[in-house]
Amino acid sequence: MKTIKQTFVIALFGLLLMSNSSIAQDEKSYLITVTKMHWNMNLDDFSMDEWKKGEKEYLDKVVKKNEFIVGQIILTHYFTADNTELLLVTTYDNWEAIEKAGKRSDELEKLAWPDEKVAKAYFDKKSNYYAGNHSDEIYATMKGAKMNGSNFDKEVLYYIRVSHFANQKDGSNKEYTELNKQYFDAVINKNEFVKAYYPNVHAWGSDNTQFTEVFVVDDLASIEKSFDKNSSLFKAAWNTEAKQKEFGKKMGKYFTGVHRDYIYKLVPELSK
Missing domain, CATH: 3.30.70.100 (Alpha-Beta Plaits)
Incomplete structure (x- = not known):
């Protein structure tokens, strides 16, 4: 599967699984x-x-x-x-x-x-x-979710990327939140191939560094299309190589650079 690279891995951003549209869109944590x-x-x-x-x-x-x-x-x-x-x-x-x-x-x-x-x-x-x-495992939802607006009534795919926070001192929650919002507003929220996006962090389980992102897409081809769209939207928002490198350096320090990928299929008739 195609890997998108700038000076960092774009897919380090965002997850987990808020299960559906019955979750309010007020950015409350669940x-x-x-x-x-x-x-x-x-x-x-x-x-x-x-x-x-x-x-x-x-x-x-x-x-x-x-x-x-x-x-x-x-x-x-x-x-x-x-x-x-x-x-x-x-x-x-x-x-x-x-x-x-x-x-x-x-x-x-x-x-x-x-x-x-x-x-x-x-x-x-x-x-x-x-x-x-x-x-x-138990996860806590994060701000920056892209809601789909209604329950999915077909077998959409859940592309899940699990990354890990780095043990670093040169940073702050304020900076990370601002950077994450910038990327979400400029890229994920404008990507028409990403039907929903859910960011989550570890709350209870085996690995407290785990950061999980869920991208809901129509089909397998839409995953690669979403990667291409992310890349073009990123380059449009940070329109010089210098700006891209600067943003990548700032955000990249919060992660180890290691991630795992999984794809699951929704059983739509078994959703609340």
């Missing part, structure tokens, strides 16, 4: 839990339609009725190192809401499946699609 699950590869009678049917039932009877869940999506592997993985991405107002949402889901499950035998049959079938192992 918490996002990301649970990485895996398909049960030993399931002989696997049916994508049956899997969606089971998850849709839970979405309608529990998730959509849970007032402590702001939004939720499910993403499946498209281009990642593990073809068995799925991401369950859920958005909450705060830490307290995460705990309250768990208790509320338990209540709603009992209301939806009051018969114990029926409940056991449903949840056994639902859980049989997944392997027993999973991992969890």
Whole structure:
């Protein structure tokens, strides 16, 4: 995949996964839990339609009725190192809401499946699609998100770039915020191939330096088109080589320069 370079890597900017348009556009900070699950590869009678049917039932009877869940999506592997993985991405107002949402889901499950035998049959079938192992991370949203305005009703792609903040002393939150806003206003917000953009930072998990950016695009070709557009918009906003180098030097000091890329596909019918 094409890599865009100026004097720094442009894609160091921006993420994570605010799950959908139900999140207010007031730049309020939210918490996002990301649970990485895996398909049960030993399931002989696997049916994508049956899997969606089971998850849709839970979405309608529990998730959509849970007032402590702001939004939720499910993403499946498209281009990642593990073809068995799925991401369950859920958005909450705060830490307290995460705990309250768990208790509320338990209540709603009992209301939806009051018969114990029926409940056991449903949840056994639902859980049989997944392997027993999973991992969890929690992220905090950042300012500078580009909202799509409505839920996506098709299988759009989520291009995710994970970068790392550098341990540096020559900088400030004020400078970084200003630089980030300049880039967002001049480039990401004007890029028609980027349908939505969500920046996030680590809140709880294995790596506190992690900075995640999510770019929502229509298809695979749109990823490279968005790179080209980013490059042209950047050169238009910083219209000399000297200005480009100066901006790149200022922003580049906040990151290690190392990043990882992932592409997932949205399951649109399983979104709140």
